[in-house]
Amino acid sequence: MKSETPFPTTGYTGPDNFCDRKRETLKIRQFLQGGQSVTLVSIRRMGKTALIRHIEFELGKTWLTIYLDIFKTSNFNELLNELATAILQAVEQNSSLGKKVWGFMKTIRPTIQFNELSGLSAVSFDVQPEIAKNNIRVIFEMLESQKVPVLISIDEFQQITQYPEKHVDAWIRSVIQELKNVVFIFSGSQHHVMTELFTHPNLPFFSSTSFMKLDKIPKEEYADFIKQKFEHAKWKVDMEGIEELLDWTDLHTYYVQLICNRMYHAGYKKNIPLAWKVEALKAMEEMQHTFFNIRNLLTKGQWRLLAAIAKEEKVFFPTAGDFIKKYDLTSSAAVIRALEALVEKEIIYYDYNQNGEKFYKLVDLLMMRWFQNFAY
Incomplete structure (x- = not known):
């Protein structure tokens, strides 16, 4: 479905609504095409997921791209569930790989649930950690045998440090280091945990990937993007108002998108300086109850x-x-x-x-x- 706003706050709606990140996109693509995996780190809501989706879009059909978010996982079995579901959603069931993966999955008796709202299916297994490990290894081997290169993006990768199983990072590293046709983007929002995982000399992932920190979009480029989108909607653009908005949001991607999104769909007679201040105030007031709940904790x-x-x-x-x-x-x-x-x-x-x-x-x-x- 085509996005109704040029300022999406979730997901990726295509290159037209994706601001900048040209340098990061090019650099990550070069790493991946050279067979190097990437660690992508930033604070929450800075645009990691959208960047990953944009890179998948640019790689096109010459690559098989698989994305999974493991933030809600708590053990190896749930990691297997997310991986299997991600492959199910990325690969056509009647394709050669689809038939192979489905044939394997059926041998370990999955539970399949269909989400009527999203239109997507989810696979889940209930197996012991060692069996889950073996199944993950088999799935990686299937992906390794593909004729096209494979990109697996694992979001919120730092979650593996919370698993009850010991030495999870060492096991994953031992499996993926044998892969030649599969590269990874390991992304995470807990900067200190991800940095420790991938840059500490005594840990398994040390020097195994190209490390990149995702920072803010430059102010001038973000301002030009916002100006272009509002001009296309026939707004009278006020660059000073846009710059005030960017200063107030500290160029934090999600909050820039949030305020612009609200402005775009509200009626202010296309008055940007008034619109952003009104919507920022509303956004704070709407979150006040949440802030008070945090205070109580x-x-x-x-x-x-x-x-x-x-x-x-x-x-x-x-x-x-x-x-x-x-x-x-x-x-x-x-x-x-x-x-x-x-x-x-x-x-x-x-x-x-x-x-x-x-x-x-x-x-x-x-x-x-x-x-x-x-x-x-």
Whole structure:
């Protein structure tokens, strides 16, 4: 179905509604076509999935592309379920590969469920970890034998660190290193976990892929894209208003798309400076109940630290005396404990600037702006 908006907030609706990422697309394609797998890392909602789908689109029918999101998996058996379902959705059942895969799957008695809303089928098995491992290995071997190159994209790959089975990363690495016709994109939004998995010298995936961090789309290119889309819809374009919007959203892809999407479908007599501010305010107000629920799940110390980081936007030295005093925090030890809890809950994240300096920031931009604009 054709998208009704040039600013989709989920999924991939084609190259016309895909902004920039030319450098990243070219670089990843070159890696894949050269037989190198890729690790793609960014914070949540920066556009990893859309980029992967765009790369699949550009590779075209000369490749077999398979995408699976393992965020909701909790063990090897569920990983097998996601892999099998992804192949079922990517391969025609009557094709040579489809017949081969289906023939194998039937031997391990799958349960097949049909989702009436999505129109897609899902496969599930109930097997022990060692059997799941063997089945995954067999499926990879089938893909390896294809005449066309195969790309398997595994989103939220850091989830394997939560599996109860031991040495999951070592087992996966041992299986895929034998593959010559299958390459992978391992993507994830827990920056520190993914970095550890793929860059620590003592871990199995060390130096096994080309590592790429997905950053923000350049402001000028994003502004031109938005201008073009609104002009096509006969809006009177105000570049200053677009730049204000991009500054407010901090060029965070999802939030840019969200506000533009809402503007596009609301009536403001095509007044961009008014439209983005009204829709941003509405978006914050609609999320307020969620923010209060989060508050109820945190300690007072964690909530106060969260508010302090939000008001600063970026905090480089959270245990500094001036910062603790400014926001009436208790002690550096308490701040460290609260930081660790908020990072673990994925409410804040840490990253490094161009000088290698570590900073902390909220994951949810709307929550950050809410703290800055409303009492808490």
